[in-house]
Amino acid sequence: MRLSPAFLVPFVVTVPATAQAPSPAERAEAERRERQRELDAIKNDLARANAERTRIETEIGTMRADRAALVRSGIEAAARVRELEGKVIESEARLAGLDGREAELRASLDERRDLIAQVLASLQRMGRRPPPAMLVGADDVLKTVRTAMLLGTLVPEMRDAVRVLARDLDDLSNVRRSIVAERDTLKRDMVSLDNERIRVEALAEARQKQLATSEQTLDAERQRASGLSRQADNLELLIGRMETEIAAARRAAEAARTSVVARGPAATDRRAQMAALQNAGRMNPAIPFAQTRGSLPMPVLGTRLREFGAQDGLGGTERGQSFSTRPGASVTAPADGWVVYSGPFRTYGQLLILNAGGGYHLVLAGMDRITVDLGQFVLAGEPVGVMGDAPPPAAAVTTGSSQPVLYVEFRKDGSNIDPAPWWAPRGPGAQTNERVRG
Template sequence: MRAPLLNLLLITGVAGASLAQACISLAQAQTAAPQTAAVSPDAIRQREQELEAARARQKSAEEAQAKLKAEITSLGQDRTQLNQQLIDTAANVRSVETKIDETEARLRALNGREQAMRSSLDSRRADIVEVLAALQRAGRRTPPALLVRPEDALQSLRTAMLLGAVVPELRGRAEKIASELGELVALRKNIATERDQLASDRDKVRSDQTRLTALVDERQRQQAAREKDLNAENSRAIMLSKQVGDLQGLITKMEQDLQSAAKAAEKAAEAAKLAEAKAAATAKPGPGVFKDRSRTTPAIVFASAKGLLPLPVNGNKIRDFGGSDGVGGVQKGISLATKPGSQVTTPCDGWVVYSGPFRSYGQLLILNAGGGYHVLIAGMERISVNIGQFVLTGEPVATMGSTSQVASILATNASQPVLYVEFRKDGTPIDPGPWWAANEGEKVRG
């Protein structure tokens, strides 16, 4: 198996560890059985079931590993197919991340309602006890455990009312309690359904993230094969970054002094001229303009991409362009609060002119989008693209950490991952708002 796919061994390793542990547990149980009566047949059966489950997990992991390896091998050097797989898988990950957020929000609301309802019922415990006791006398049967099994209490109430076993005054009270208990039972079913959906979505996002990691590794392996001096270039970039004090100085220094960044800037300038000539003869572009995964230059002029670009990460906007930066200045970009480990994708086509740490920005990625435009993305824990590399809109380029990686002036909550995004035109920060797709703008309002 090739080195970029070694991370997939973790799946098999985890499953193998589970299988080994289950085998040990079963062996211990069977060895200890003749010596002590503490291990019951039920315990033995349970450990056998755990062993079978561990074997099934290991087999499933091995099959998934083999399938993914075969798929990536089949891609070969086909950059178009690899791009398609990368972008589609990254989109799936972000889509499931959104579903998980929505499900968690619904669960919080449902759990709150359940707690409020149980508190309400608990506050009228005496009334419920009185009604159930009356039912006991009418039916000569023991009342169900109160609020431990609301389904039982609800069934008793409904049965008694159907049989006319309660007097009108008691019937009214019983109907009210039955209504609340019925709502509580339905609420519990909804909560169980949402929890099942959440577990399913989490399993899916883990699977997609494993696939995405393997695809990113393969992309970078191919890139490294084409650019033999990548390590030296990256080291030189970090050294040059320490010689400048601001972002514009960093961009200038990279595009002047670093060979791969200079080539990227030159390609960006050439592509912008061609795209401008093409744009003059075509109608206003739509989202479909980004469908060609084989392109090696931006699909459209950056200035013409207004209203088309996706946000680079799922999150909530906590600071907007032009607002206060928290220290008496003005915010030059936007800040998005994200979840730990969130996938970061490129908001536009462009060439990487810087990738690495930079002062208080943490890990910083700078893209030259052509036409004098640069996009800066900061605050990630790990960047997975190299200087000089051309990336497509929606392509995975980084992952967030578990806490904020940027300076406190860029984030309101240092314990939460925060992504900072800044657009620049000829070195001057500009409002990125007009470039975001309409549905993306709706996502971050708030």
């Protein structure tokens, strides 16, 4: 019996040669080279980051005296960071799918390894030019005959198995190429993201340096605010005391109370509001907060963990919303407002409170760093903080998340309100917000 070359070739090309195991010395040398490569990569990343920061700081230095330019640049940089964070999330999700497909194909091939080995052994025995019977023993002849009889019944099934095997190997090759391309894309996006984060941080520093005429006075107020935060038992008491006892917060609260926002006939009012929104140098809200319902940008790219009014896991109900985020995610102001508290508070982690005017306060908690200061007026979309690498202890307990968690709370005249109706509807690409798990 003879088997066609078309049947033989797939088996021959799919069986890898057994590689010789490296010696201990070779393994040690390979590990040393790998460590050196990692060290060189870290050094290169640091050098690149320092060079990029120097370039950005030089660029920002030309606009340091221009508040509107700094604010506008900060908002644009934060938007680019948010866009790149979304691309990174999508790339990681695609990579996870590709890695899973590769694992499936490998497992499928591994399951057929014994079968392939058996068939190859049989084919070797059934070579196209078998040795003459007189040169082999009777047992060998019998084994060959029996193998021929067995293969005669199995050839059609083996041919089908070969086709499936070839298809799987082709799929595996395509998946590997896709993984390499996706990792290259992810690497480029991560470099761009790092550069934009450096820009956001430099802009935030420039904004803070621009703020206070007396840094010594502001330091004293920060210390006083820190003392109040230790004395206050809850957010309502903290807000009340900050806005009456801390000069910077008191001035911010007064500005929020007396701020004049366009309130004319509907058409005129709308045109004035749109013009105000384009003005990055504005010092009061472009739109009264009560009119922003359904239009506020989300402060972070993340997955909703807990909703307002849900059980909080401690016997009570949630007074706000919780979002899990990527480590190091950028946090932006959801609305125009004045900073009336900025710093740590009890189990909230780093806490930021904005007075949005009209009796509304916005609370953002759980950040690793806050990049705005007491009394500062911030615009919607302006960067205000950065998430850390893990959730605050309290958030880890109540949400069960191992990722950073941003807590958002809205208040009207001291009472909690549901933030959900205030967010702008999410576009087609916003579904990436629901899969931040890496």
